[in-house]
Amino acid sequence: MNKFSWYEAKSVEDAVKQVNNTVSEELYLPSGKAAIFKSGGIDVLDLVKEGLIQPKTIVNVRNIPGLNKISFDDNGLRIGANVTLAEIEGNEAVKTRYAALHEAVAHAATPQLRNMSTIAGNLAQRTRCWYFRSSDHPCFRKGGDKCFAKHSETGQNENHAILENDRCVSVYASSVATALLAYQGSVMITNGKMESRQVPLSEFFVAPDQDVSRENILEPNDLITEISVPAPDMNTKSYYSKQVQRASYDWSMADVAIVAQMNGDTCEKITITLGAAAPIPIRAYEAEKIVLNKKINEERATRAAKVAMENAKPLSKNSYKLPLFESIIKQGLLEIA
Ligand SMILES: Cc1cc2nc3c(=O)[nH]c(=O)nc-3n(C[C@H](O)[C@H](O)[C@H](O)COP(=O)(O)OP(=O)(O)OC[C@H]3O[C@@H](n4cnc5c(N)ncnc54)[C@H](O)[C@@H]3O)c2cc1C
Numbered sequence: 001m002n003k004f005s006w007y008e009a010k011s012v013e014d015a016v017k018q019v020n021n022t023v024s025e026e027l028y029l030p031s032g033k034a035a036i037f038k039s040g041g042i043d044v045l046d047l048v049k050e051g052l053i054q055p056k057t058i059v060n061v062r063n064i065p066g067l068n069k070i071s072f073d074d075n076g077l078r079i080g081a082n083v084t085l086a087e088i089e090g091n092e093a094v095k096t097r098y099a100a101l102h103e104a105v106a107h108a109a110t111p112q113l114r115n116m117s118t119i120a121g122n123l124a125q126r127t128r129c130w131y132f133r134s135s136d137h138p139c140f141r142k143g144g145d146k147c148f149a150k151h152s153e154t155g156q157n158e159n160h161a162i163l164e165n166d167r168c169v170s171v172y173a174s175s176v177a178t179a180l181l182a183y184q185g186s187v188m189i190t191n192g193k194m195e196s197r198q199v200p201l202s203e204f205f206v207a208p209d210q211d212v213s214r215e216n217i218l219e220p221n222d223l224i225t226e227i228s229v230p231a232p233d234m235n236t237k238s239y240y241s242k243q244v245q246r247a248s249y250d251w252s253m254a255d256v257a258i259v260a261q262m263n264g265d266t267c268e269k270i271t272i273t274l275g276a277a278a279p280i281p282i283r284a285y286e287a288e289k290i291v292l293n294k295k296i297n298e299e300r301a302t303r304a305a306k307v308a309m310e311n312a313k314p315l316s317k318n319s320y321k322l323p324l325f326e327s328i329i330k331q332g333l334l335e336i337a
Contacts, residue, residue, distance in 0.1 A: 002054040007035070009061050012223060016192045018059045021220045023126065026053050028143050028213035037061050037223065039082060039118040043125040043173075051135045052142070062118070067225060072097070076231040081120035081224045085176065089114060098229065100238035100257045104179035107242045110249040120224040122174050123187065123204070124216060127279070128251055129170035130156065140168050140212045150315065157315040159253060162322065164278040165313060168208040171276045172215065175252045177201065178275030179240050181283065182257035185229040192221030198228070205280035215280060233261045233269065239332035242275075243324055252276040254324045258332045265295045265337055272308065272332075277325060284308040287329065296337035305329035 009015035021034040023044060035057035038044045047053045061067070067082040072093035079088060088094055089105045108114060108122070131137040131148040138144030149157040149169050160169040181201045190196045199217065206214050218224075232238075239258040244250035255275035261268045270292055272284040287308035291300050305326040312322055 001049050001051075004048070004055050005057045007057055007059045009059050009064055011064060012067075012190050012225060013194055015059055015061045015064060016190060016194065016221045016223050018057070019192075019221050019223075022214070022218050022222075023047060023053060023124075024214040024216075024218075025220065026055065027126070028141070030054065032056070035059055039121040040084070040116040041121075042113060042117055043121060046133075047126065050133055052133070061223065070094075072231075074231060075228075077229040079119050079227040079229075081226060082118045085109070085114035085117045085119065085122060086111070088119065097232055098179075098183060098238070100182060100240035100259060101176075101179040101229070103240040104176050104242065104255070104257065107244075108174075108176055113249075119176070119227050120187075122176050123180075123201075123227070124218060124224065125173050126215065127170040128173045129160065129168075132170055140208065141170065143213070152316045155316060158317040158320075159251070159276070160315055160318055161276075161278050162309075162312040162314045162318060162325075163274070163282065164207060164209075164280075165315070166209060168212055168279055169315060170208075170279050171252075172205070172278075172280050173251065174281070175242050175255045175275050177205075177281045178252075178255050178273050179257040180227065180229065181281045182238070182240075182259045182271045182273040183229045183232075184259075184271065185227055187224050188226040188228065189218070189222050190225050191219070191223075196225070201281075202283070208279050232259075235262050236260070237262055237336040239335050241328045241332060243328065254321055254328060256325065256328045256332055258329075258336055260336050262336065265297075267291045267294060267296055267337075272304075272329065274308065274325065277312075277321070284329070286310065291333060296333050298334065301330045301333035301337070304333060 026034040067080040149155045242255040260270040287304040290304035
């Protein structure tokens, strides 16, 4: 682990002035003089310990006043960037109005990790693909020229992507993002000129075929200050399920979030999102169309689940993910019906 200096940011303005790189850019093309953001520090410090980044300065944004509040009103939910996953899990409005988000947060990592992990850090963490995390494997995401996981014989790809996996086959690490995307959440970002912009999560994540060096749109100096989620419509029902190998805690093998507005048993609005299916969390648009403005019954739920997996290209060791996703999507649709 390299030595770095520590800067304790006192305000948003102070923080964005100190930083000169993103973790993704530093990892892809090391500058040797990077100053990067750290909130809970779980992912940043893992990357330093793994020898994947050698920052010169770590700018701690964890204690910036005002970024640790969570509130709910008619406009929806606002979660400050430094709110921890444990605080979201314990919030009454989240529990009662955003059941799928609550379920996702409550099943992320361990209680100890949820006490440290901030929502901004969770959304901006890097993939947990074991080839990416090993300094011995120069993969596409680290400026190399191959995807080690994709190899049909040697690739240990049981946890990897089955959709949108033409180049890099890693999956996005945040299972909380799957639920936030289903609720059509947004992130508020402030840049180095102190200009703020709101970015829907549907535009926040970056797929490898757009730019393999990064997983989100954050530029150096871009600080996430808040996550917002619209107020649920009347008669909104939601569902979240995360499938893991170990019951105690684990990264997701497959997770699905569904947020639907129901009129009786007819579905008037729906988002179905899939985590650990592709390199970024994705919407299953074609599956949504099968049930939109229709009654959700066994036959339609089965068909929607099949359609969601229609374009899947499983790798040598993860075809189990197809029936797994199909069964969770079907179960979720029948539960909200
Ligand atoms: C064993 C283990 C199991 C886990 N399981 C899960 C799981 O099942 N589901 C899940 O969702 N997560 C899981 N996690 C992830 C964990 O919950 C943390 O959310 C995550 O590691 C990072 O949160 P952090 O606050 O520590 O971020 P940090 O490590 O501080 O930062 C992560 C990234 O975000 C950037 N960053 C931080 N704050 C900001 C900001 N305000 N603006 C812009 N950029 C910022 C940093 O520069 C860095 O690139 C797991 C982690 C571990 C170690």
